[in-house]
Amino acid sequence: MTRDDLFNINAGIVRTLSEAIAKCCPNAIVNVISNPVNSTVPIAAEVFKKAGTFDPKKLLGVTMLDVVRANTFVAEVLGLDPRDVNVPVVGGHAGVTILPLLSQVKPPCSFTPKEVDYLTDRIQNGGTEVVEAKAGAGSATLSMAYAAVKFADACLRGLRGDASVVECAFVASQVTELPFFASKVRLGRTGVEEIYPLGPLNEYERAGLERAKKELESSIQKGVSFVRK
Ligand SMILES: NC(=O)c1ccc[n+]([C@@H]2O[C@H](COP(=O)([O-])OP(=O)(O)OC[C@H]3O[C@@H](n4cnc5c(N)ncnc54)[C@H](O)[C@@H]3O)[C@@H](O)[C@H]2O)c1
Ligand SMILES: O=C(O)C[C@H](O)C(=O)O
Numbered sequence: 303m304t305r306d307d308l309f310n311i312n313a314g315i316v317r318t319l320s321e322a323i324a325k326c327c328p329n330a331i332v333n334v335i336s337n338p339v340n341s342t343v344p345i346a347a348e349v350f351k352k353a354g355t356f357d358p359k360k361l362l363g364v365t366m367l368d369v370v371r372a373n374t375f376v377a378e379v380l381g382l383d384p385r386d387v388n389v390p391v392v393g394g395h396a397g398v399t400i401l402p403l404l405s406q407v408k409p410p411c412s413f414t415p416k417e418v419d420y421l422t423d424r425i426q427n428g429g430t431e432v433v434e435a436k437a438g439a440g441s442a443t444l445s446m447a448y449a450a451v452k453f454a455d456a457c458l459r460g461l462r463g464d465a466s467v468v469e470c471a472f473v474a475s476q477v478t479e480l481p482f483f484a485s486k487v488r489l490g491r492t493g494v495e496e497i498y499p500l501g502p503l504n505e506y507e508r509a510g511l512e513r514a515k516k517e518l519e520s521s522i523q524k525g526v527s528f529v530r531k
Contacts, residue, residue: 303433304396304397304430305337305338305339305340305395305396305429306338306341306396306521308336308337308338309338309341309524309528312336312337312338312342313341313342313345313525313528315336316334316336316342316345316346317345317349317528317529320332320345320346320349320350321349321353323346323350324349324350324353324355325353328350328353328355329357329360330360331360331362331457331461331493332346332360332361332362333362333363333364333450333453333454333457334346334361334362334363334364335363335364335446335450337395337396338395338396338521339363339364339365339394339395339396339472340363340394340395340396340399340472340482340517340518340521340522340525341521341522341524341525341528342363342525343361343362343363343472343473343482343525344481344482344522344525344526345525345526345528345529346361347361347474347482348525348526348528348529348530349529352529357493358473358474358494359492359493359494359495360492360493360494361473361474362453362457362471362472362473362487362493362494363394363395363471363472363473363482363484364395364449364450364453364471364472365391365394365395365400365470365471365472365484366449366450366452366453366469366470366471367395367428367429367442367445367446367449368391368395368400368402368425368428368470369388369389369390369391369449369469369470370384370445370448370449370452371424371425371428371445372389372391372402372421372425373385373387373388373389375421375424375425375428376389376402376404376407376421379413379417379420379421380411382409386409387407387408387409388407388408389402389403389404389406389407389425390402390403390406390470390485390486390501391403391425391470391484392470392483392484392485392486392500392511392514393483393484393510393511393514393515393518394472394482394483394484394514394517394518394521395472395484396517396521397426397427397430397517398426398510398513398514398517399514399517399518399521400425400426400514401507401510401511401514402421402422402425402426403500403501403503403507404418404421404422404507405502405503405504405507406501406502418506422506422510429441429442432445453469453471456469456489457489457493459489460488460489460490460491460493460495461489461490461491463490463491466488467488467489467490468486468487468488468489468498469486469487469489470484470485470486470487471484471487471494472484473487473494473497475497476497477497477498477499477500478511478515479515480515480518480519480522481522482518482522483518485497485498485499485500486498
């Protein structure tokens with residue numbers, strides 16, 4: 303089962319929950335983790351628009367697990383502690399839409415073309431790797447919980463007024479021509495207070511970005527159409 307196979311079940315659940323959010327807590331900061339995130343975030347946005355409560359700064363798709371995986375796999379290759387590694391992962395949360403920017407890893411480092419292929423593939427397919435290993439018994443649970451807590455905590459630190467809380471998230475965005483895109487955002491008292499541009503991409507990443515945008519476009523449209531139909 304892929305994240306997209308979950309659409310038929312989860313689209314309705316996310317719509318219902320979003321309707322309840324619009325009614326009961328219209329000013330909440332909403333973290334959407336239900337898959338497929340690339341479609342469920344646009345679903346929530348459409349519901350909020352219909353209800354007149356949509357605030358693009360307060361709707362965030364959780365892509366933190368991709369960053370957690372990227373930091374882990376890159377740290378393994380570099381022989382570092384994952385806590386000391388930061389890999390920006392942009393695009394979305396499924397397959398080729400998960401685009402690790404290996405040219406922007408902190409601390410600065412370089413990889414061979416073979417390492418770039420290995421890391422990109424492992425990061426893009428980390429979720430599938432778990433789903434296959436569990437053989438029908440579900441998807442990532444503990445790592446998902448870790449990523450969810452890490453992301454919710456970042457949102458709360460932003461709300462508290464901490465400075466420089468920057469994480470990757472799938473948000474309404476003008477970073478590309480698509481209406482939603484994951485990139486680094488600064489979290490603050492009002493939610494997403496700044497969306498950062500992608501920064502310089504190498505040729506490999508530019509090609510990956512084109513592939514990601516193509517798939518993202520149809521996933522976003524699928525979510526929008528589900529609510530508008
Ligand atoms: N974004 C990510 O990084 C990421 C990672 C892993 C899993 N996920 C997604 O998170 C979601 C949950 O995964 P899980 O492993 O916790 O699943 P799960 O089946 O263990 O839990 C789902 C929960 O949703 C509840 N539920 C079902 N229908 C509902 C409804 N109509 N209204 C309210 N609640 C309802 C169920 O009772 C259950 O407690 C899935 O969509 C999964 O694909 C996302
Ligand atoms: O891969 C999945 O279907 C679950 C989740 O989105 C993950 O990244 O582990």
